[in-house]
Amino acid sequence: MLFFTQCFGAVLDLIHLRFQHYKAKRVFSAAGQLVCVVNPTHSLKYAPTRCAAAQASTEQGILPPCHHHEAVHDAQLVPCTCPLFSCPWEGHLEVVVSHLRQNHRINILQGAEIVFLATDMHLPAPMDWIIMHSCLGHQFLLVLRKQEKYEGHPQFFATMMLIGTPTQANNFTYRLELNRNQRRLKWEATPRSILERVDSVISDGDCLVLNTSLAQLFSDNGSLAIGIAITTSKVHSSEAEI
């Protein structure tokens, strides 16, 4: 009996997911944009990183030191390249994409402009919505994180990282756009390199930040649609252009 109840639950979940996908497709199809429905994963933010773990071990004289990222950029022999905080994996930059696909089951999408549809925004923090985005000959990682910087007050942080070096990242500009309920919010910036780690970017607040109330205004039935566009960098207009 329990088995049948669980099966029925799973079928209902699948129907719900398909419904969300079709609904999103209907909403965005007019713009001919690729819509990617992204489900949340728990952000295991309290797990130690490989780098931190290695440093702790070094202090006890067990392992060789964890190199500082900046010192080894040129050689691209970089430990701790998995941008996800909880993952202890180490590897070369070139194999980060396959690591994220295989070990973290993160999807990769093609196209200069896509719509990222994060579902179940109401789920409690910490929570991540992650997708990889392939365009202009490079791969990017979009992370939307729900996190409580101030206890009891979850916020949403969205950023785009290049799976490449900081020098390569400087050649691009990314734009995140929310548009609903007669409100529009746009964030444009140079992507950061994954060598700078998602967690640092988010804890510095150097990304698109949404309070819960704004996130609700931009959400539709618990899902948040974020339009994403990546372009090659022009020289950024100065403040005079405002």
Next chain:
Amino acid sequence: MLFFTQCFGAVLDLIHLRFQHYKAKRVFSAAGQLVCVVNPTHSLKYAPTRCAAAQASTEQGILPPCHHHEAVHDAQLVPCTCPLFSCPWEGHLEVVVSHLRQNHRINILQGAEIVFLATDMHLPAPMDWIIMHSCLGHQFLLVLRKQEKYEGHPQFFATMMLIGTPTQANNFTYRLELNRNQRRLKWEATPRSILERVDSVISDGDCLVLNTSLAQLFSDNGSLAIGIAITTSKVHSSEAEI
């Protein structure tokens, strides 16, 4: 001796202010936009509003009740029209502008696009930067507020209100834009009517919200430049346009 020291201090302040103004003019002159240097004023957020005071008195049977705003929009005979939280003034909508100019010394600027340059962003919360903006035959109020929603974590909230009714406000769209350090943040929305009160809009978080770290990234030497544009409302593009 104390008198001369104070005079010298005042002269230094004036020189500093002129310097900021000329610097801002130099920075923005290329765009031919009007720059308004706005100094902060203390936001007396704990003072009772006239409406709240009237309601408290009503409970004691002293004064007639404070009418609900929505109920009296059509007649435009609205008490509590001063949008500033601490002000107990009541009056018709038509005289709000002169009240704000005369009693609160708030400047009014002409032009569809202006740059609002808020100085001394480092000053402790609560603090307000306020300007009136006249364009398209109406007057608008721009409020930038520094406030601690979460103790010890000040945030900046910026909103544009129409000095008019909610029905009139629906005819416009305003845009606030920050642009500095290879980052750009744009907020577009329908202005709210001042009858809805600045404080409610800010406490609802339905406005441009900046954490301190983002505000610092967009600031130059303690001043934050916000580009403002007001247009008549087209039908807002749907989410499909993202």
